[in-house]
Amino acid sequence: MDLAYSEEQLLFRQSLERYLGENYSFAHRRHVAAKLHGFDPEVWAGLAELGCFGVPLTTEHGGFDGRLVTTGLVMQALGRHLVVEPVLGSAVIAGRLIARVAHAAQRDELLTPLIAGTSRIAFAHDDLGTKASLKGGADGYRLTARKTAVLGGATADRLLVSALNAAGELRLAILDAGTSGVSLHPYQLLDGSWAADVLVQDVTIGSDRILGDGSDAGPAITATLDDGVVAACWEAVGAMQAAYEQTCAYVRERRQFDRPLAGFQVVQHKVAEMAVCCEEAGAAALLAALKLDSEGADRDRAVAAAKVRISHCGRFVAKEAVQLHGGMGVSEELPIATYFRKLLTFELMFGSSMEYRRRYVKTVIAARAHEMSAVLPAAERADITLPAA
Template identity: 40%
Template sequence: MDLTLSDEQRLLRESVDRFVTETFTAEHRKRSANEPLGFSPAIWKQFAGLGWLALPIGEAHGGLGGGAIEIGILMEAFGRGLVTEPYLSTVVIGAALVGACGTGAQKQAILPDVAEGALTLAFAHSERAARFDLGHVETTATRSADGWRLNGNKTAVLDGAAAKQIIVSARIVNANGASGKLCLFLVPADAPGLRVRDYARLGGGRGCNLDLNDVALPADALLGDGSDALPAIEAVVDRAMAALGAEAVGIMQTLLDTTLEYTRIRKQFGRPLSANQVIRHRLADMAMQVDEGRSMALRAALMADAEPVARSRAASGAKAKIGKCARFVAEQSVQLHGAMGVTEELDIGSYFKRLLAFETLFGGSAHHYRRHAALSGRLQA
């Protein structure tokens, strides 16, 4: 298999690397932490001008028709810069759900605005009792005379407070009161009855919890034709995990590079730390973990369009393996920097926190080891 990047992909990597290096400095990250939305709207507009928001959107709706490999190139660079802009929530997840489930009119109304940077999205799916089970949804949608009524609670909604439209998953309540299909609904951020409880996320960015108390929506708020949305949700979340894996690889590579440089210049007993054989072994182990993580992220991206079982198996395998690699690299980096590794003077702590957040998004390593094993059993059967 030829894994060489195409000319277009190399140009994309060079441009995003250059932009992230020049823009996302330590000073920029400090300013972004004080932004009400958790990111810079001006930078978001620049993303649109560079074509990054349009990258995975279909050409029929103002996009560029890129795939998971191109998203991985972007996300790896975003990891190196600790980017907090809502790319994952709006483009990788939100726009993909609209593209997979929406009607022609809904796609035409939403996707061009996402590509232009005029519309931000969020996906409200996780619930407290779900424990990362994508099919466990207790939020309900009841038909009303003029549309729908939504009731329930959602947790850990990425960039929910910054979204103009929130895609909410809910079970349709049948006439007999029983829960039916799992469907998606477009909920405006200012919908009456919607309560948003915003908070800062570990490692940068913001999340929120949602309370939906008899939220009234029009009939066309239903995303798509009312078919069961679970297969589309699973596919989009698998793609999101591949993208997150690439972001984690970018963070791990930065930690490795920073630690290598530090051990070369930090002297102890008259010689650099890197001259110590034990330190060299630890650095070599870090490099190996970074390469293993990169391989797993690439595999998940390559399998993003495979049949469901193989796709999900690759995504869960990547999430589980990269989670272990990330923790090892982060802990080694902090230890080799000594006491400074946990101070605000260095970025090491910020990268460490982002990797801890990565571990919990969409389920930790233990959850995905179990999911991978279950999927492997289905594959063998």
Template identity: 35%
Template sequence: MDFSYSEEQQMLQDSIAKFVQNDYDFDSRMKLVKSDLGYSEANWKLFAELGWLMVPFSEADGGLGGSAADLMVVMEEFGKGIVIEPFLATTVLGGGLVAAVGNDTQKAELIGGIMEGNLQMAFAYAEPQSRYNLADVATTATKDGDSYRLSGHKAVVLNGAAADVIAVSARTSGSQMDAEGISLFLVDPKSDGVRLKTYRTQDGGRAAEVHLDNVTVSADQLLGAEGQALPVMNQVLNRAILSICSEAVGAMEVSYKKTVEYTKTRVQFGVPIAKFQALQHRMADMFIEHQQAKSIVLMAAMKLDQGGAEADKAVSAMKSRIGKAARKIGQESIQIHGGIGVTEELDVGHYFKRLTMIELLFGNGDFHTQRFAKL
């Protein structure tokens, strides 16, 4: 099989790699993390101008193709710079839902706005009690004439603070754990009854707790068919998992390479610590973990593009394996650097924080190992 990138994918990779290398150094990123917005609007506009925001969407929706392999290329390069801009939340999650089940009007308005760099989105699906179960939805949507009234609490909504539109999962029928009866709604965060508590996550990103108290949503803000949202949520989350696993591959590559370079300059007992055989073995293990991680992400991307019953199994296998590799490489990079590895001023610790967050997002390794076994 041919695992090489196409000419278009190679150009995409080169353009993002050049941006990260020339315009996204660690100090610049930290300034963005500490800013009020949490990311750069100028960078976001640049992403739109360069066509990167079009990558996740099909040509029918005005995008560049929307394949999982293309998404993998983008996110791996973003991972090398631990890029903080909300590409995952806006284009993959929010935009992915609209692309999957939105009507023509919703697609034209929302996907068009995303690709132009003028619209931010978020996806509010998790709840305090739900853990990683997408079907555990206590938030309710009650029909009220030609509209719905939403009430509930959504937790850890990525990009919730900056979002212009939040896609919210709510139960229109059935009991809390039923697979049927879950619907998706497009909510304006400025609507009456919406309350956001925003905060910075451990890896430098932004998230929010979204509280809904009898929020009125018109019927044309229903996204997809009423009560049939769970399959599309699973489909979009699969692509989001591929995205963060690809990002992890990029972050792991930088982590182990920076660790190798450090051992060549750190002198102990009169010689660089790279000369110590025990450390050589540990760094070789880091390299192997990265290569295995990259291989399984490529496999999962191919399975997602092919579609079918194997996609869920491939995604869970990938997430389980990536979690182990991320923990191994992250911990080893910190330990080999020593105390300096956990300082705020050194980037290695920030790569470790992002890898740790990725291991927990959308289901940790234990959850996906069990899911794989069930499938």
């Protein structure tokens, strides 16, 4: 297996890093997060021009790449620069879900403007209370839904809403955000990005607004949310690396007792542990991206392991970065406090670390992989069973 990035991937990452370095300062980021609901049209157009929104999609679907590793490089750069625009929710999750479920005409209608940056689609999936329902038939449907924590929902012009039909199968409906009966309630997340709760009150839609050929969208949703988890892992890795690098620069510059902080052995140990965590997190994210093209337990195990490991490493790096900066680590003058909030937010995205630990354990036991353990005594291996759901 070749783990080296291609020349095209490296050039693309370099171009994106250069664009963000010139156009997305920390001060600009604070303005976008506070005043613009996390969306700068000029930055969005610039990212589209670079091809960022086409990277998560294959050429068959009008995109440029389709591999999660290349998508991860995009997200890593966005994480380093604390970009709050909804690339994860729109280009990665909504884009890849449409590519999986929609038929050709729907893909052309929805993905072409998404890739060009002229449309922003948010995926509304998590129900707030009663599960969303889709009632009707070939002549039309009535959709009722209350969705929460919709990434990018605050500035979306279209909504991709999941709902159960009469047979208990998941379907995906596409709605304009301005449709009568649809209301958005935006709010800011801990890391400064924006989400929204979505209320759909008995809205009538045509059968052409239901994505796909009528089959259950559940498996496609599960696979796409795994894509989103891994993309978010890469974004967290980028934030970790930036926090680590800025901490290294700070301890070299900051002096105490007539010497730089970097001259104290205890500080060197902390910085070394941060470096190890960054390497571990990067390896976990890369492995998960490579496994996403596989099926079954290997895929599930890699995604769960990446989420758990990167959550743990991210918390450690964020905590030590704040500690080594002292009082400046909790001020708004430096990005460190924002990296801290970014990494804490990641830890809770798509479910807590404990949920992903359970998922990892279930995949290991279901595959009987624990029976090959060199650590567990043979007598204990036989007593391990799947935990209750």
